[in-house]
Amino acid sequence: MADEKYNRKNPSVKRILQELKEMQNDPCDDFMSLPLEENIFEWQFAIRGPSETEFEGGIYHGRIQLPSEYPFKPPSFMLLTPNGRFETQTKICLSISNHHPEHWQPSWSVRTALTALIAFMPTNPNGALGSLDYKKEERRVLALKSREAAPKFGNPERQKLIDEIHECMLSKAPPVPELGSAQDAEEDSTVEEADPQLTAVQAETEEVHNPVVDNIDDRIVEQQDDAPLNANPVSERIVVARQVTTGGPSEQHQLLQRPATRVQRSADDRLFTLAAVGLTIAIAYLLVKKFLKASEFGTVFMDGS
Numbered sequence: 001m002a003d004e005k006y007n008r009k010n011p012s013v014k015r016i017l018q019e020l021k022e023m024q025n026d027p028c029d030d031f032m033s034l035p036l037e038e039n040i041f042e043w044q045f046a047i048r049g050p051s052e053t054e055f056e057g058g059i060y061h062g063r064i065q066l067p068s069e070y071p072f073k074p075p076s077f078m079l080l081t082p083n084g085r086f087e088t089q090t091k092i093c094l095s096i097s098n099h100h101p102e103h104w105q106p107s108w109s110v111r112t113a114l115t116a117l118i119a120f121m122p123t124n125p126n127g128a129l130g131s132l133d134y135k136k137e138e139r140r141v142l143a144l145k146s147r148e149a150a151p152k153f154g155n156p157e158r159q160k161l162i163d164e165i166h167e168c169m170l171s172k173a174p175p176v177p178e179l180g181s182a183q184d185a186e187e188d189s190t191v192e193e194a195d196p197q198l199t200a201v202q203a204e205t206e207e208v209h210n211p212v213v214d215n216i217d218d219r220i221v222e223q224q225d226d227a228p229l230n231a232n233p234v235s236e237r238i239v240v241a242r243q244v245t246t247g248g249p250s251e252q253h254q255l256l257q258r259p260a261t262r263v264q265r266s267a268d269d270r271l272f273t274l275a276a277v278g279l280t281i282a283i284a285y286l287l288v289k290k291f292l293k294a295s296e297f298g299t300v301f302m303d304g305s
Contacts, residue, residue: 006040012041012066012068012069012070012071013040015070015071016035016040016041016066016070017040019109019110019111020034020035020040022111023110023111028111029048029172030047030048030114030115030118031045031046031047031048031114031115031118032045032046032165032168032169033045033046033064033114033165034161034165036158036161037157038157041065041066041067041068041070042063042064042065042066043063043064043065044061044062044063044064044158044161044162044165045061045062045063045064045110045114045165046059046060046061046062046162046165046166046169047059047060047062047114047117047118047121048060048118048169048172048173049118049121049143050118050119050121050122051174053121053122054084054122054136054137054139054140054143055083055085055121055122055139055143056143056174056176056177057143057144057147057173057174057175057176057177058081058083058142058143058144058146058147058173058176059081059146059147059166059169059170059173060081060083060146061079061080061081061150061151061153061162061165061166062077062078062079062080062081062117063077063078063080063153064076064077064110064113066110067098071106071107071108071109072106073098073101073104074096074097074098074100074101074104074108075097075098075110075113076091076097076098077091077092077094077097077113077117078090078091078092079092080151080153080162081142081146081151082142082145082146083121083132083139083142083143083146084132084134084135084138084139084142085121085122085125085131085132085134085139086130086131086132087130087131087132088151089153090130091130092117092130093128093129093130093131094116094117094120096108096112096113096116097113099129140176143176144176147170147173147176149166150162150163150165150166
């Protein structure tokens with residue numbers, strides 16, 4: 001394939017063939033990706049839905065387009081299988097994609113991109129470009145449907161490769177967990193009835209401590225619309241209140257006693273200042289008296305007195 005059509009000395013071709021070899025020698029159960037025979041710069045892939053999420057058991061196909069300057073310029077990604085998290089046949093906006101080439105690192109690879117994509121599946125979209133926010137029940141239905149057949153896309157060669165990848169992934173994919181609709185409805189109602197202020201604080205905490213996303217390079221993030229400053233001042237007050245009230249009764253007692261201590265310190269400072277002024281006046285008087293004694297006028301004055 002590449003030996004006849006492509007120049008193996010080309011840096012891009014050399015890198016792509018190296019990544020292909022690594023994937024074949026060290027396959028991963030969570031994803032599978034192969035280039036087209038007629039164009040090694042176009043890859044078809046399938047990822048497995050992350051476990052313990054509403055995507056578990058699903059098989060999601062997609063397409064990767066590598067630029068001719070790869071790996072010095074980022075690839076583009078799109079999903080072909082309906083999933084409820086990303087739009088289909090729309091380029092996904094991540095810092096690892098061509099939407100933001102300023103964030104791309106040549107050390108990243110197709111494997112890195114697919115790992116990041118799996119990690120971002122269960123995260124909050126927060127209005128990012130090309131993102132969707134379906135309910136969990138709807139996403140589980142799509143996960144079940146994704147196993148039935150591979151999506152239809154492109155010419156017969158592409159479709160053949162997609163079907164082969166689908167059969168291979170289906171043989172290794174776990175079953176989709178079946179959860180009752182009542183439980184799903186209860187989860188959704190719980191989320192809707194939750195205090196929005198507390199939900200905002202929990203969202204900030206989960207974003208920092210997401211165990212799946214923490215395994216990915218910190219520089220790989222889903223791009224979001226810029227939020228105005230002080231967009232949620234209520235949440236900020238909640239965080240500050242938690243910080244102040246944290247601690248035992250002794251710490252809170254110390255906080256209450258601080259104003260009285262300041263008043264006492266202010267009174268002591270005034271007394272110290274008055275004492276210093278009095279001492280200064282006394283020293284000045286002694287110096288003046290000594291000067292008058294040393295001078296002739298001082299002698300006459302002292303004799304007359």
